[in-house]
Amino acid sequence: MHGLPAHDRVAGVDGRPLADPVAEARRLIELGERSGLVLRALGGVAICLQAPGGAPRLSRSVKDIDLAVAKGASKPTVRLVLQAGYLADEMFNALRGSRRLLFHDPVNERHLDVFVGEFAMCHDIPLTSRLHLHPLTVPVEELLLSKLQIVKLTENDQHDVYNLLFHSGIGEGDDAISAGFIAALCAADWGLWRTCQLNIGRLAQNLENSALGPEEQAAVAGRLAELRERIDAEPKGRRWRLRNQVGDRVRWYAEPEEEATAP
Numbered sequence: 001m002h003g004l005p006a007h008d009r010v011a012g013v014d015g016r017p018l019a020d021p022v023a024e025a026r027r028l029i030e031l032g033e034r035s036g037l038v039l040r041a042l043g044g045v046a047i048c049l050q051a052p053g054g055a056p057r058l059s060r061s062v063k064d065i066d067l068a069v070a071k072g073a074s075k076p077t078v079r080l081v082l083q084a085g086y087l088a089d090e091m092f093n094a095l096r097g098s099r100r101l102l103f104h105d106p107v108n109e110r111h112l113d114v115f116v117g118e119f120a121m122c123h124d125i126p127l128t129s130r131l132h133l134h135p136l137t138v139p140v141e142e143l144l145l146s147k148l149q150i151v152k153l154t155e156n157d158q159h160d161v162y163n164l165l166f167h168s169g170i171g172e173g174d175d176a177i178s179a180g181f182i183a184a185l186c187a188a189d190w191g192l193w194r195t196c197q198l199n200i201g202r203l204a205q206n207l208e209n210s211a212l213g214p215e216e217q218a219a220v221a222g223r224l225a226e227l228r229e230r231i232d233a234e235p236k237g238r239r240w241r242l243r244n245q246v247g248d249r250v251r252w253y254a255e256p257e258e259e260a261t262a263p
Helices: 006-014 021-034 043-050 074-083 090-096 140-148 155-167 179-187 190-209 214-233 238-249
Strands: 040-042 065-069 100-105 110-116 118-120 124-126
Touching (some): 021 040, 040 043, 043 065, 043 140, 043 155, 074 100, 074 110, 110 118, 118 140, 124 140, 140 179, 155 190, 155 214, 179 190, 179 214, 190 214, 190 238
Antiparallel strands (some): 118 124
16 A cells, blocks of 8 residues: 555544545555445546556556446445545436446545446446455456547557556466457447457557557556457357457447546
8 A cells, every 4th residue: 555644644543535546545445445336447547556566667646536336336335435525516416326326535635436236437337346456456457448449549548558567367267357248249249349359450550659668568468469369359249240240341440428437
């Protein structure tokens, strides 16, 4: 865990949000565990928590906090987060709280975004059934997909993917990113497949512009190629093949709303 100054440790005990967003995410996850609520990190916080020692190879700043809970957990989540010192965006939560919740941290002037049951932006990534697999974050496959599903990748998003692939290999072991899991989701959703494949190509092309060294770039490039090959090799159903005939002539992704900026 990140080292915390004394006033932050006291703030955590008192129920006030901590200044360090990574430490604050840990606090919220622990509060959830105490009340029987499974909360897991997404976004930049999760990238840090997944990296060895909490230090991603490509450093990235973290401002806001993004979490996920299981489908149907909106009400207990609201209660817990309010008790933890946050203010709810009541209008947003009333309209969309079954799928997403927004809160404001008045102490540190940042937002807390909670995805309920799925990560829904350009594409929908299911979260509920595997939320418990990692003690702090959503599984690395869903975390990777939360980036690969973004149609307009930012530099931060690209660095997040590079970090994940630098720190984890592609395979089916406990310490690897399951290409089979990702491939199965893409085989069931042509739009997700299309966006992922486009992004894998962009990421490979832009690797030389990253701060990774030559050997590190080669390792990440190899993992991108492995992932792409595994996604393409996955058998596709009739519905996928029919949509493939239409191709890019019809938009295949959702336009994220302004407040739904990727974490």
